[in-house]
Amino acid sequence: MIQVTLIPGDGIGPEITEAVKAIFSAANVPLTWEEENAGQTTFDAVGELIPSTLIASLKKNKVALKGPITTPVGKGFKSINVQLRQMFDLYSNVRPAKTTKGIETRFENVNSVLFRENTEGLYSGLEIFDERLQIADSISRVTRVGCEKIVRAAFEFASKQGRQRVTAVHKANILKQAGALFLNVFREIAKEYPSIQADDIIIDNMCMQLVVKPEKFDVIVTTNLFGDILSDLCAGLVGGLGVVAGANIGDNMAIFEAVHGSAPDIAGKGIANPTALLRSAIMMLHHLDLKAEADRIEAALEATLVNKEECTGDLGGKASTMEFAQNIIAKL
Numbered sequence: 001m002i003q004v005t006l007i008p009g010d011g012i013g014p015e016i017t018e019a020v021k022a023i024f025s026a027a028n029v030p031l032t033w034e035e036e037n038a039g040q041t042t043f044d045a046v047g048e049l050i051p052s053t054l055i056a057s058l059k060k061n062k063v064a065l066k067g068p069i070t071t072p073v074g075k076g077f078k079s080i081n082v083q084l085r086q087m088f089d090l091y092s093n094v095r096p097a098k099t100t101k102g103i104e105t106r107f108e109n110v111n112s113v114l115f116r117e118n119t120e121g122l123y124s125g126l127e128i129f130d131e132r133l134q135i136a137d138s139i140s141r142v143t144r145v146g147c148e149k150i151v152r153a154a155f156e157f158a159s160k161q162g163r164q165r166v167t168a169v170h171k172a173n174i175l176k177q178a179g180a181l182f183l184n185v186f187r188e189i190a191k192e193y194p195s196i197q198a199d200d201i202i203i204d205n206m207c208m209q210l211v212v213k214p215e216k217f218d219v220i221v222t223t224n225l226f227g228d229i230l231s232d233l234c235a236g237l238v239g240g241l242g243v244v245a246g247a248n249i250g251d252n253m254a255i256f257e258a259v260h261g262s263a264p265d266i267a268g269k270g271i272a273n274p275t276a277l278l279r280s281a282i283m284m285l286h287h288l289d290l291k292a293e294a295d296r297i298e299a300a301l302e303a304t305l306v307n308k309e310e311c312t313g314d315l316g317g318k319a320s321t322m323e324f325a326q327n328i329i330a331k332l
């Protein structure tokens with residue numbers, strides 16, 4: 001049995017987590033969950049936002065599945081998601097976006113995978129505020145090592161998955177330092193993968209191209225801020241945040257997560273869509289080399305998604321979170 005850390009999270013987190021657990025158990029996945037939470041709930045209970053028991057569990061298991069965690073806007077604690085990524089150097093944020101039969105969208109045949117640098121750039125946390133002058137600086141620090149790791153992760157993925165093309169997204173025309181470093185590293189590493197087509201595009205043009213012809217793109221690699229925005233844009237092309245997977249991967253640890261938030265507006269009602277967390281959990285199975293289990297659960301999910309009435313309200317159905325899970329289980 002493989003042991004995995006499970007972070008249920010806040011809001012709808014526990015509800016969608018229960019659904020994924022039920023599906024995994026019905027599919028006899030050889031895996032046990034070690035449950036540890038983080039955020040406001042653990043702060044209220046044990047006085048720690050990221051409890052030491054969670055850190056110990058992550059260090060031991062090296063693989064986790066995580067529900068959404070509420071982050072206060074402005075004053076308050078720093079995002080738990082960002083803290084975990086930086087604490088364990090989970091430098092790749094991997095976000096697949098694939099058109100699914102049954103989920104209505106404006107496009108067909110979208111099949112991209114975005115690699116977002118997850119620890120530096122504008123989210124390095126290098127921020128200064130001069131109270132007297134009322135000037136705020138948020139520094140975008142990009143390192144050669146950081147660029148090399150994310151670019152290599154994208155090319156390695158493309159090479160292993162037989163993908164044709166890797167596109168770097170940047171703003172090196174304006175960001176003469178941080179942008180140029182990232183682009184130069186991309187061009188250097190691209191030479192090591194001669195069978196993969198490598199090209200680059202400026203972020204603003206990319207946004208336009210993606211909403212016009214998204215099916216043109218294959219693997220995409222970019223820095224933190226651009227990747228944050230583009231990954232949600234790509235999710236919108238294939239049905240939204242409720243249906244896409246996400247993973248934070250480093251050299252020694254991987255945290256698979258629901259990319260949407262804690263959805264306080266529907267929390268506790270039992271109507272949240274568990275697809276995003278389930279798809280992240282399927283990515284986790286691939287990471288653990290449990291391919292047969294991953295394929296089996298994915299097939300059952302796809303077979304359910306084509307019948308709208310078997311799905312949750314956000315997908316046009318009437319099923320509760322658990323009914324949707326049961327509909328998937330029936331197709332295993």
Ligand code: NAI
Nearest residue numbers: 068069070071242258259260261262263265266272273314
């Ligand atoms: P949100 O993603 O929680 O909600 C946006 C809208 O989408 C809401 O109407 C919600 O009901 C709906 N929605 C989201 N997930 C759904 C699902 N699985 N099924 C059905 N409907 C779903 O974004 P919002 O409201 O901006 O953020 C709420 C909280 O979540 C904030 O505290 C934010 O910081 C946190 N958050 C956490 C993330 C994480 O832990 N990875 C990511 C994004 C936000």
Ligand code: MG
Nearest residue numbers: 228229231232
């Ligand atoms: Mg984001």
